[in-house]
Amino acid sequence: MRGSYSKQDVLVRSQSLINQTLRNLIPEEGLDGIEQQISIYGTNRKGFWGDLIEKYGYGLENDNLASADFHEAGIELKSTPLIKNKSGAIRAKERLVFSMINYMTVVDETWETSSFLEKNRLLLILFYLYSKEANLLDYPIKHFKLLDLLSDLSESDVLQIIDDWNHIVKRIRAGEAHLLSEGETAYLGAATKARDSNDTRPQPNSPVPAKKRAFSLKQSYLNVLVQQLSGKDTSESLNKQNEPAKTIRQLFEEKIGALVGKNEEELATLFEIDIKMKKPKNFRRLLVNIALGVRSNKITELIKANMTLKVIKLEESGKLAESISFPVFKYMDIIHQRWEESGFYKALTERSFVFVIFRKQEGTIVLESFRFWSFPAEDLEEAERVWRLTVERIKTGQADDLPKIRDSRIAHVRPHARNASDTLTTPLNGEQVKKCFWLNAKYIEKSLNK
DNA sequence: GCATGATCATGC
DNA sequence: GCATGATCATGC
Numbered sequence: 515m516r517g518s519y520s521k522q523d524v525l526v527r528s529q530s531l532i533n534q535t536l537r538n539l540i541p542e543e544g545l546d547g548i549e550q551q552i553s554i555y556g557t558n559r560k561g562f563w564g565d566l567i568e569k570y571g572y573g574l575e576n577d578n579l580a581s582a583d584f585h586e587a588g589i590e591l592k593s594t595p596l597i598k599n600k601s602g603a604i605r606a607k608e609r610l611v612f613s614m615i616n617y618m619t620v621v622d623e624t625w626e627t628s629s630f631l632e633k634n635r636l637l638l639i640l641f642y643l644y645s646k647e648a649n650l651l652d653y654p655i656k657h658f659k660l661l662d663l664l665s666d667l668s669e670s671d672v673l674q675i676i677d678d679w680n681h682i683v684k685r686i687r688a689g690e691a692h693l694l695s696e697g698e699t700a701y702l703g704a705a706t707k708a709r710d711s712n713d714t715r716p717q718p719n720s721p722v723p724a725k726k727r728a729f730s731l732k733q734s735y736l737n738v739l740v741q742q743l744s745g746k747d748t749s750e751s752l753n754k755q756n757e758p759a760k761t762i763r764q765l766f767e768e769k770i771g772a773l774v775g776k777n778e779e780e781l782a783t784l785f786e787i788d789i790k791m792k793k794p795k796n797f798r799r800l801l802v803n804i805a806l807g808v809r810s811n812k813i814t815e816l817i818k819a820n821m822t823l824k825v826i827k828l829e830e831s832g833k834l835a836e837s838i839s840f841p842v843f844k845y846m847d848i849i850h851q852r853w854e855e856s857g858f859y860k861a862l863t864e865r866s867f868v869f870v871i872f873r874k875q876e877g878t879i880v881l882e883s884f885r886f887w888s889f890p891a892e893d894l895e896e897a898e899r900v901w902r903l904t905v906e907r908i909k910t911g912q913a914d915d916l917p918k919i920r921d922s923r924i925a926h927v928r929p930h931a932r933n934a935s936d937t938l939t940t941p942l943n944g945e946q947v948k949k950c951f952w953l954n955a956k957y958i959e960k961s962l963n964k
Numbered sequence: 965g966c967a968t969g970a971t972c973a974t975g976c
Numbered sequence: 977g978c979a980t981g982a983t984c985a986t987g988c
Binding site (some may be wrong): 811919933 | 966967968969970971972973974975976
Binding site (some may be wrong): 795796798799811822823824825826827835836838839840841842930932936950 | 978979980981982983984
């Protein structure tokens with residue numbers, strides 16, 4: 515069977531698999547044996563579902579050859595789980611991981627000659643709906659997406675993925691593989707594969723060993739794909755139809771870069787906004803949205819990239835007045851979490867920011883610049899210290915006395931609530947006002963000036 | 965002037 | 977109703 519599919523065959527076959535389950539697809543005489551394997555290995559055996567769908571969904575024999583699954587059509591098949599959250603919405607359960615990054619050899623590749631492109635030039639992503647309670651034989655297939663990385667350069671996603679690949683490889687060439695983080699790139703990330711911090715690999719241009727990493731499509735990227743495939747995507751793209759595709763960086767250069775040097779009043783006039791009315795709290799964000807050509811804060815490219823747009827204002831001296839907040843944590847949850855699974859850790863390592871920077875100047879406020887920023891890996895240890903201190907205090911009945919701004923050069927804990935009666939339960943200190951981690955304004959300011 | 969606590973404002 | 981971005985208010 516292997517190799518006899520054309521691209522069209524693969525698409526037709528995939529369409530026919532929608533809403534099917536393995537139980538529907540596996541012939542009766544094969545089911546017993548597979549059920550037995552499930553009872554031995556459990557339902558979480560990695561890749562098992564993917565192996566079975568190749569065989570029973572597409573009639574491909576399992577092998578370990580490095581060449582594409584559908585040899586003839588040059589298509590690589592990747593299966594990835596979806597999960598329903600409490601409110602019933604469907605999202606990607608995890609990132610989609612490709613092969614390991616070989617730091618030693620990838621530095622000699624270009625995108626065109628890369629082993630990544632060689633293996634994944636035509637990517638068929640199959641989404642199935644996982645459920646903790648269900649048998650894996652009963653996971654329904656929900657969507658599929660064919661991504662042509664080789665020739666679909668008009669597709670902005672592909673452009674961005676190439677940009678990301680180049681960024682990652684550039685870092686490795688610079689001897690900075692140990693400083694990589696997933697948040698540095700937009701859609702294609704360098705996800706850690708290491709079980710612990712000793713699980714490392716050598717890199718060519720530095721003696722420092724680096725954590726094992728693999729290329730991956732980010733969970734946030736898959737989430738938007740799924741929304742789009744199911745017709746539920748309400749975000750607005752910065753890439754306009756009939757215009758050439760651009761990367762996120764190019765889009766900001768074009769749309770924000772062009773307005774650098776203009777002040778609030780000039781921007782308001784340009785956009786025909788009546789500024790005589792009282793300025794709302796998010797006035798500059800509104801200006802930025804208009805500049806970007808969107809009407810809401812849901813911007814497709816930024817959601818895909820797990821990137822937060824922050825509009826900040828510097829004092830005349832260049833000082834940043836306000837710290838930057840993260841989502842509120844639950845006292846009762848955080849005490850049971852490991853650092854690596856905490857919301858703060860994930861926000862720091864997987865999220866990134868684009869800052870649009872205004873600055874006070876001679877009685878007005880001027881659009882000064884924009885900057886892409888992600889949390890530097892070398893500062894993770896200090897963030898971890900603040901997090902551990904926070905957890906320790908909550909556990910020991912000091913939830914009313916959490917790390918303050920002077921306790922760390924990087925982060926602190928502060929309220930983030932509607933008002934003083936907007937509280938959550940603590941283990942030993944009763945109800946306390948909702949709080950979250952904040953990155954110190956001074957730390958951000960210094961980091962942006964680097 | 966800054967740390968800290970508190971709240972406003974908006975959109976989902 | 978709530979999460980989140982953004983900023984205000986107070987007191988040392």
